Amino acid sequence: MIKLYGFPVSNYYNIAKAALLEAGVEFEDVRTVPSQKDDYLAISPMGKVPAMEVDGAVLTETSVMVDYVAEHLGGSLYPADPVARAQVRELMRYVDLYIDLAARPCFGEALFGGTVAEAIKEKSKADLERGVAALKRRARFEPYMAGSEPSYADFVAYFSIPLANAVATRFFDWNFMADWPELAAMMAKLGERESVATIEASRQG
Template sequence: MTDPSFDPAPGTLALHGYPVSNYFNAARAALIEKGAAFTVVPTRAAQDDAFLAQSAMGKIPYLRTDEGCIAETVAILEYIEEAVPGVPLYPSDAFERARARQVINIVQLYVEAPLRSLFPGVFMGGVNAPETIAAVQPVVERAMRALAHLVRPNPFLLGAGLTHADLFAFYTFDVGERVMQFSYGASLLDSIAGLRDWYAMMVTRPSSRTVLADFTPAFAAYLRDKAAAWHEPEPKDNAHA
């Protein structure tokens, strides 16, 4: 864990977190997309008083600003949008902004949170109870059906412009797809028309390349340390195709 008292230069934001976290990665990608001046501070979650003074729930990420620290990723994204100049990552229209936030809410509460309850048996060397596995799938499937009513990837989830909804969903689905495939042999990306193409497009963004370049080795090390049941699939050999 990094010392939470780390103090960046005035006017420079400092994002504290760990590149295995999809929440940290979404916030980092938003800062990159904004062109923000910021520092990444490798930090692990903790429950000591010094850490709780920065992040009240003891979670990552948190963002250190000149005015203090902000935790909870959705709040961080809102701060980035309001305080950091650059390309808007929410639509200008109030209704469309609300739709973007609605998408984030559904992804967080009904896709990410249920799938996270399966992380112990997928990524952390534990065993998931059969009743937990059975309970999660219908919640996630209902959420994906709801998203199918709200998003039309063309090329982004809400149309022509990148929004925070794209960033939040991308890093959730990147990890969540692994959990769905392992636990159910099912796919998030195939549940909505155009979503797999959207994902492939998001992978190529410069912000994604930067974030995933740190995520990939950190995640591989995490899986090894946890003796995880899930492993990255072997690359397909097309030499004889």
Template sequence: MSMKLYGASGSCALVALWAVEQAGADYELVSLNLGAGDQRHPAFLALNPHGRVPALETDGAVITELNAILVYLAARFPGAGILPMNDVLLLGRTMELLCWFSSTVHVHVAQCFRGERFTDDADVKDKLKQSGKVRLAAALAELNETIGQRGAYLNGDGFSAVDIFSIVVWRWVQRLEIDCSAFGRWTGKVQHDMARPDVVRALEREANAAPPSWVAAARAS
């Protein structure tokens, strides 16, 4: 059965996109423009009331939250290498890192880009952005120290979803113009990983994704 993946250029939905590509799944990619507010359109809120990407339509249901989508895809396509499903300890440690990216690093980024999630006060938003960048830099220092400690990749000798999430973080950091000179190991790893054919393919797929039907109709009118 075909899947439909809702994502947005520059978002963490790239991780789910890489996963469905790795799985060789039959899927359709729909790209929302978060800056234009596509995620707040009633048609999308009917799928995900939280108005966030990624969201995956599959088997007559909708799965939201990146880590939940990754677990579903890894279980459905166990040979795709999305997560290390054949090593329970490695799987647990990989999920540990994914959760840290989601619950800590991504929150600092949201302070910078999505201050409306936390407050409606413009002054508070500005302070959130400032503190978010400081906390993000501290998290990057921690991430930089882990490079090489667990193998060739972030967790072991196999490339997996957590390494793609690291690339997503890199893109956010570039947009925030954070100085990465102190994070040389992480920077080198990301640059190496971004040259992988599977990563290049996912990035190209993201860049060429079509907008949702309700946006396409509005642009045509």
């Protein structure tokens, strides 16, 4: 049986979990936090979550896990058309690189009570402004990001963008999600899916 290592606070764990749930695959949910201990480094060499164990082999990057599920376990949420499929992957990268990664240096203070230097916050703000503007130009929201059908890009956005918005709201007085009705509509529709409801229930537990 597949094992998925991670914990509900992690957006990347939730993305991988959603891919498995959408595929209707049975898996063991192994609650794990990031760790530099030898026993976990033997599973995930960077000590990060999520990690996915498949037939004794381990996958350690979320995009790799999503691709494995789509290609080998059924229920793919990638379009069949190769250009459309590439565009979904592009949207996933936009969220990862230009929104999540832009906000992530501030997570320590915004989410976990640490302290972040003002220079880092200023850079995050500038990067996040560019990233949000770029995604608004690129995503279609018809009503989903890549068109009329849901794709993995929507799940990446659903679990990642609210964390970035929490940073923007706290430090920059900028609730960019409040000014983005197309995103709100997409997230509301995605929230109706059984996979998302299951994950949301586990996050509340």
